[in-house]
Amino acid sequence: xxxxxxxxxxxxxxxxxxxxxxxxxxxxxxxxxxxxxxxxxxxxxxxxxxxxxxxxxxxxxxxxxxxxxxxxxxxxxxxxxxxxxxxxxxxxxxxxxxxxxxxxxxxxxxxxxxxxxxxxxxxxxxxxxxxxxxxxxxxxxxxxxxxxxxxxxxxxxxxxxxxxxxxxxxxxxxxxxxxxxxxxxxxxxxxxxxxxxxxxxxxxxxxxxxxxxxxxxxxxxxxxxxxxxxxxxxxxxxxxxxxxxxxxxxxxxxxxxxxxxxxxxxxxxxxxxxxxxxxxxxxxxxxxxxxxxxxxxxxxxxxxxxxxxxxxxxxxxxxxxxxxxxxxxxxxxxxxxxxxxxxxxxxxxxxxxxxxxxxxxxxxxxxxxxxxxxxxxxxxxxxxxxxxxxxxxxxxxxxxxxxxxxxxxxxxxxxxxxxxxxxxxxxxxxxxxxxxxxxxx
Amino acid sequence: xxxxxxxxxxxxxxxxxxxxxxxxxxxxxxxxxxxxxxxxxxxxxxxxxxxxxxxxxxxxxxxxxxxxxxxxxxxxxxxxxxxxxxxxxxxxxxxxxxxxxxxxxxxxxxxxxxxxxxxxxxxxxxxxxxxxxxxxxxxxxxxxxxxxxxxxxxxxxxxxxxxxxxxxxxxxxxxxxxxxxxxxxxxxxxxxxxxxxxxxxxxxxxxxxxxxxxxxxxxxxxxxxxxxxxxxxxxxxxxxxxxxxxxxxxxxxxxxxxxxxxxxxxxxxxxxxxxxxxxxxxxxxxxxxxxxxxxxxxxxxxxxxxxxxxxxxxxxxxxxxxxxxxxxxxxxxxxxxxxxxxxxxxxxxxxxxxxxxxxxxxxxxxxxxxxxxxxxxxxxxxxxxxxxxxxxxxxxxxxxxxxxxxxxxxxxxxxxxxxxxxxxxxxxxxxxxxxxxxxxxxxxxxxxxxxxxxxxxxxxxxxxxxxxxxxxxxxxxxxxxxxxxxxxxxxxxxxxxxxxxxxxxxxxxxxxxxxxxxxxxxxxxxxxxxxxx
Numbered sequence: 001x002x003x004x005x006x007x008x009x010x011x012x013x014x015x016x017x018x019x020x021x022x023x024x025x026x027x028x029x030x031x032x033x034x035x036x037x038x039x040x041x042x043x044x045x046x047x048x049x050x051x052x053x054x055x056x057x058x059x060x061x062x063x064x065x066x067x068x069x070x071x072x073x074x075x076x077x078x079x080x081x082x083x084x085x086x087x088x089x090x091x092x093x094x095x096x097x098x099x100x101x102x103x104x105x106x107x108x109x110x111x112x113x114x115x116x117x118x119x120x121x122x123x124x125x126x127x128x129x130x131x132x133x134x135x136x137x138x139x140x141x142x143x144x145x146x147x148x149x150x151x152x153x154x155x156x157x158x159x160x161x162x163x164x165x166x167x168x169x170x171x172x173x174x175x176x177x178x179x180x181x182x183x184x185x186x187x188x189x190x191x192x193x194x195x196x197x198x199x200x201x202x203x204x205x206x207x208x209x210x211x212x213x214x215x216x217x218x219x220x221x222x223x224x225x226x227x228x229x230x231x232x233x234x235x236x237x238x239x240x241x242x243x244x245x246x247x248x249x250x251x252x253x254x255x256x257x258x259x260x261x262x263x264x265x266x267x268x269x270x271x272x273x274x275x276x277x278x279x280x281x282x283x284x285x286x287x288x289x290x291x292x293x294x295x296x297x298x299x300x301x302x303x304x305x306x307x308x309x310x311x312x313x314x315x316x317x318x319x320x321x322x323x324x325x326x327x328x329x330x331x332x333x334x335x336x337x338x339x340x341x342x343x344x345x346x347x348x349x350x351x352x353x354x355x356x357x358x359x360x361x362x363x364x365x366x367x368x369x370x371x372x373x374x375x376x377x378x379x380x381x382x383x384x385x386x387x388x389x390x391x392x393x394x395x396x397x398x399x400x401x402x403x404x405x406x407x408x409x410x411x412x413x414x415x416x417x418x419x420x421x422x423x424x425x426x427x428x429x430x431x432x433x434x435x436x437x438x439x440x441x
Numbered sequence: 442x443x444x445x446x447x448x449x450x451x452x453x454x455x456x457x458x459x460x461x462x463x464x465x466x467x468x469x470x471x472x473x474x475x476x477x478x479x480x481x482x483x484x485x486x487x488x489x490x491x492x493x494x495x496x497x498x499x500x501x502x503x504x505x506x507x508x509x510x511x512x513x514x515x516x517x518x519x520x521x522x523x524x525x526x527x528x529x530x531x532x533x534x535x536x537x538x539x540x541x542x543x544x545x546x547x548x549x550x551x552x553x554x555x556x557x558x559x560x561x562x563x564x565x566x567x568x569x570x571x572x573x574x575x576x577x578x579x580x581x582x583x584x585x586x587x588x589x590x591x592x593x594x595x596x597x598x599x600x601x602x603x604x605x606x607x608x609x610x611x612x613x614x615x616x617x618x619x620x621x622x623x624x625x626x627x628x629x630x631x632x633x634x635x636x637x638x639x640x641x642x643x644x645x646x647x648x649x650x651x652x653x654x655x656x657x658x659x660x661x662x663x664x665x666x667x668x669x670x671x672x673x674x675x676x677x678x679x680x681x682x683x684x685x686x687x688x689x690x691x692x693x694x695x696x697x698x699x700x701x702x703x704x705x706x707x708x709x710x711x712x713x714x715x716x717x718x719x720x721x722x723x724x725x726x727x728x729x730x731x732x733x734x735x736x737x738x739x740x741x742x743x744x745x746x747x748x749x750x751x752x753x754x755x756x757x758x759x760x761x762x763x764x765x766x767x768x769x770x771x772x773x774x775x776x777x778x779x780x781x782x783x784x785x786x787x788x789x790x791x792x793x794x795x796x797x798x799x800x801x802x803x804x805x806x807x808x809x810x811x812x813x814x815x816x817x818x819x820x821x822x823x824x825x826x827x828x829x830x831x832x833x834x835x836x837x838x839x840x841x842x843x844x845x846x847x848x849x850x851x852x853x854x855x856x857x858x859x860x861x862x863x864x865x866x867x868x869x870x871x872x873x874x875x876x877x878x879x880x881x882x883x884x885x886x887x888x889x890x891x892x893x894x895x896x897x898x899x900x901x902x903x904x905x906x907x908x909x910x911x912x913x914x915x916x917x918x919x920x921x922x923x924x925x926x927x928x929x930x931x932x933x934x935x936x937x938x939x940x941x942x943x944x945x946x947x948x949x950x951x952x953x954x955x956x957x958x959x960x961x962x963x964x965x966x967x968x969x970x971x972x973x974x
Contacts, residue, residue: 325657341616
């Protein structure tokens with residue numbers, strides 16, 4: 001019987017759960033697949049409805065979590081096997097070789113500068129805008145701020161064809177190409193699953209030309225482009241010519257509320273984040289024209305409806321109720337025509353410089369396997385399913401395993417944080433109940 | 442041949458200035474002629490469309506005479522020559538239908554040639570008495586299939602899921618040109634229970650049922666089916682849109698549902714093509730020719746290349762070691778009847794076709810026409826019990842042939858081509874790869890895609906032979922422009938109807954710079970056959 005808690009996923013939801021449990025005195029292990037914690041929120045520019053700088057409010061939490069005396073953060077790690085039950089889960093974790101000694105690395109970036117592949121690998125942390133090296137720090141505010149070597153790209157690790165310039169450049173001798181994956185087996189009393197989501201790939205929705213037309217991008221790409229720490233330093237640029245877009249169309253519900261590809265649900269946040277995106281474009285340059293094509297405006301949270309109103313009144317956002325039929329491209333200017341229907345007037349088109357697709361939130365591809373490893377249920381879309389949606393929303397179908405955040409359904413930051421806290425409380429509750437203690441800390 | 446009591450019924454379309462005046466002259470001169478004729482006055486024999494003639498036969502006429510002015514006498518310069526050309530073409534149709542071309546005559550009769558008119562009527566009456574009555578069952582066909590309840594259509598097509606987002610209308614090539622047609626507003630009206638407004642709206646005949654709206658509809662509202670089913674009730678209310686060629690095509694399709702008919706439609710076969718009339722084993726394949734020989738005549742002015750598709754298909758099958766089954770009395774598949782709101786005739790045709798296929802012991806059917814393919818694959822099982830025939834499009838068979846090595850394409854055809862996805866083959870049945878694979882297997886062919894391809898392909902502008910007008914033409918011209926702008930020298934399709942529509946567009950006034958749209962149009966079978974040698 002142990003009271004230690006395992007949290008799978010180091011996004012804002014997992015971080016909140018870790019902090020709450022750590023503060024209560026529980027030993028917490030956090031397993032994060034990526035080289036840095038922070039999840040999706042760490043990559044956003046601003047958050048609605050307050051337009052706070054996302055990383056500014058998250059970074060302190062990331063650092064607190066990482067340095068918390070009761071929280072042990074494992075990055076580049078995945079849960080491979082789970083057995084046992086509440087109070088005595090036996091968990092096997094694979095801590096993948098980082099090829100950089102976390103204790104020695106100071107995050108000085110010398111290895112990145114030395115890497116022969118510098119500038120040659122599309123940067124997935126910037127949604128493919130910009131490039132990175134094989135030895136790199138994922139993003140500026142990464143926690144831990146420690147380099148990682150990409151084993152799939154590194155010339156030495158893949159072909160032994162590199163003079164290991166990075167190792168030479170590292171003054172601390174932190175780079176270790178002999179590092180091996182580490183298998184850790186440990187007992188935990190409870191598990192919280194908070195692995196988050198990914199964005200739907202809109203290239204299958206061929207009528208919108210994503211992947212075919214340079215200036216059709218999806219919302220996460222937009223976030224990186226408008227982000228001051230992103231690949232363009234916060235300057236919105238068109239992929240085709242690097243020019244600043246002056247007319248931007250945002251198309252809502254791309255892949256969401258759509259029976260064709262198995263995502264019939266509303267993603268609940270896109271009306272808000274598109275408004276935020278449009279506001280940001282306007283804040284950067286107030287001659288930007290923003291058009292949001294929506295199916296229904298769903299602004300149900302505190303301050304949300306007011307936010308939309310502000311968008312329309314103060315930022316000049318034009319809200320158009322239509323799902324465009326298709327997007328066509330001017331082969332010369334690479335401008336885009338958004339074709340939509342105005343009831344009573346017929347079909348018309350709007351010429352814009354850039355189109356941003358507000359793509360659906362879909363379960364993380366690792367969720368399926370994780371559900372099998374944990375032996376818990378997912379719903380028809382692949383989101384983790386609560387044992388009782390109404391009365392036990394944080395409990396998975398297995399006792400002692402809790403689910404929280406956007407791996408359970410699409411949700412915004414507020415809800416993810418709320419759920420992280422709620423899952424932490426549920427874990428604390430069952431563990432103290434299981435050990436007969438009244439309370440801890 | 443016929444029993445002695447048979448009195449033929451003859452319709453004589455007579456031009457106002459000559460033939461009708463000739464009939465008057467015969468009357469006042471007391472010239473005797475058989476009472477079997479009913480004379481219909483038209484202003485000019487050039488007004489007599491094939492649809493008039495076919496309609497007369499469909500309604501039970503045993504013979505038809507078209508009477509006009511002597512050549513060079515036409516009061517409208519050349520209406521009579523036009524009539525002659527049309528009559529000759531219609532004779533070919535009658536010949537294929539098995540009615541025989543001799544039932545239809547054209548005669549130049551002057552206003553003072555009452556005697557000649559009388560002789561003509563007499564001659565035809567005698568001839569008809571020899572060859573017997575029109576074999577078609579006569580009279581108006583009763584509708585045996587009732588229209589679905591409007592409620593049921595809404596439920597069956599998931600129209601109730603519509604959130605009125607307008608993506609359908611914004612995707613529709615017709616709506617873009619005709620603001621009176623909007624899938625969104627049509628469904629909205631339907632959901633507001635404005636049943637009769639929907640059914641009597643001319644707009645529902647504008648729909649191409651091309652399926653681009655339902656391909657893109659996030660809620661899977663099946664608008665093509667909605668239109669197909671709504672047109673049934675609309676037809677019973679007397680609406681029918683604007684049938685192409687004034688309904689001549691529908692006429693012969695309806696005739697094919699008749700019991701008495703015995704067609705002779707294999708006259709196009711050329712020497713060297715191997716066919717048989719009955720399957721000898723379960724592996725034998727029937728090639729369903731469909732309406733191709735008829736289109737060759739009905740669309741003769743635009744060189745439709747329809748019969749060539751049939752010849753090429755048989756030749757390709759032969760080269761693969763297949764001797765296909767072809768039936769001389771094969772009926773229309775019923776597609777156009779079904780989609781123009783006439784399920785009764787569709788069902789009659791489906792039953793007849795299935796019967797003929799069963800009689801010939803055929804278990805597998807291959808078609809060059811995607812519409813026939815959709816009909817047999819998707820719609821026959823809806824109306825026929827025990828329909829277990831394997832149906833495939835010729836491009837699927839060819840694609841298999843390439844894999845198995847049965848089809849070898851050796852001759853180089855150096856051309857840059859682009860491909861038109863037919864809506865039935867692509868969006869409705871999901872076959873995008875097979876034709877591309879076949880085309881790519883031809884040595885020397887370079888494939889380029891248009892902006893709209895695969896599921897986004899734009900329809901060739903007309904469907905089920907209704908409402909071919911300015912909107913259709915505009916869609917076709919735009920599509921041709923798109924094809925041309927790829928830099929390709931050839932637009933290839935795998936649908937005989939697409940080919941007709943594009944060739945039709947190119948044959949007329951285009952209202953645009955011809956250089957921007959002029960492109961060679963071909964059916965995929967033609968290219969494949971060429972590459973065989």
